[in-house]
Amino acid sequence: MNDSDLFEAETAALNSAYDVISKDGVSGEECRLALDNLAKSYHRLMRETRRLIARSDRKELELNTLNGKLQQLTSELDYKARHDNLTGVLNRGAVFDRAEHYLTKNMLALIVLDIDFFKRINDDFGHPTGDAVLRELVQKLKSALNGVGEIGRVGGEEFTVLLPDITLEDAVEIAECIRLAIASESFSCFPRPHVTASFGVSWSQANCDFEDAYGRADAALYNAKHSGRNRVEADGIFDCGYLLKSSETF
Numbered sequence: 001m002n003d004s005d006l007f008e009a010e011t012a013a014l015n016s017a018y019d020v021i022s023k024d025g026v027s028g029e030e031c032r033l034a035l036d037n038l039a040k041s042y043h044r045l046m047r048e049t050r051r052l053i054a055r056s057d058r059k060e061l062e063l064n065t066l067n068g069k070l071q072q073l074t075s076e077l078d079y080k081a082r083h084d085n086l087t088g089v090l091n092r093g094a095v096f097d098r099a100e101h102y103l104t105k106n107m108l109a110l111i112v113l114d115i116d117f118f119k120r121i122n123d124d125f126g127h128p129t130g131d132a133v134l135r136e137l138v139q140k141l142k143s144a145l146n147g148v149g150e151i152g153r154v155g156g157e158e159f160t161v162l163l164p165d166i167t168l169e170d171a172v173e174i175a176e177c178i179r180l181a182i183a184s185e186s187f188s189c190f191p192r193p194h195v196t197a198s199f200g201v202s203w204s205q206a207n208c209d210f211e212d213a214y215g216r217a218d219a220a221l222y223n224a225k226h227s228g229r230n231r232v233e234a235d236g237i238f239d240c241g242y243l244l245k246s247s248e249t250f
C-alpha cells in the first residue's frame, strides 16, 4: 500500500486546497469547502495518531512486561541448571565449574562427605524420610559453616564443601566441626538418635586439576569409610603432583 492509498481522502483534501490556493478568483464557498475538507482530514489524522500512540504505548508496556518475565525465567532456569532440586545446594556440574574457577587463581581445599549407611535409612524408614534427612543434613551443614565455603551435592548422599584460600589443616578442622554437628544432635525428621557421615579432605594449589583434587578427597573418604565411618581423613599435595600427606587421620 502506498501513501496515497493509505491517505486517499487526505491527499484529495490537500490537492483541492492547493488548487484553490493556486487559482485566481476563487469564490468564498470554494474556499470554505476546501478548508472544511482539510479540517476533517486533519481531525481524522489526529484521532488516528492518538489511537496509534496509545496502541504502541500498550504494546511497549506489554513488551516490557514480557521482557521482565523472560529475564526472570532465564534466571530461574539458570538457577535450576546449577542447583540440586531436593536440597537447593549446588549440583555436581556447578561444583566442578566453581572449583575449576577457583583453581585458576586460588588454592582450594575440598571436603567430600557421605552419609553413613544411608541405604538403611531408606530401607527402614522409606525414601521420603531419606530425602528429609538429606535436606536436614544441608541445614546442619549451613549452620556449621556459617557462610564459609560453598556446599554442593555431587551424588545421592554425597556432598562437597569448596573452601578457597584456606589451608588443609583449617579445612580438616572445619570438616571435624561439621562431623560433630551432624553426629551430636539428632535429626528432627528421623526417629533414630544418630545420623553420621564420613569425610575426605584434599588441598590443592592454584592451577591444579580439580578431577585430581576430587579423586584425592574421594580416596580419603574411602579410607574414612573403611576405618569405621563417622570420621575425617585428609589427603593433601604440596604442589601439583607432589604428595605431601596421604590419608592422614585427624
Ligand SMILES: Nc1nc2c(ncn2[C@@H]2O[C@H](COP(=O)(O)OP(=O)(O)OP(=O)(O)O)[C@@H](O)[C@H]2O)c(=O)[nH]1
Residues within 6 Å of the ligand: 086, 114, 115, 116, 117, 118, 119, 120, 122, 126, 127, 128, 129, 130, 131, 134, 155, 156, 157, 225, 229
Ligand atoms: N532418599 C534418597 N535416597 C537416595 C537418593 N539418591 C541416592 N539415594 C540412596 O542412597 C543409598 C546409598 O547407598 P550406598 O551407596 O549403599 O551407601 P550407604 O548405605 O550410605 O553405605 P556407606 O556409604 O558405605 O556408609 C542408596 O540406597 C540410594 O538409593 C535420594 O535422592 N534420596
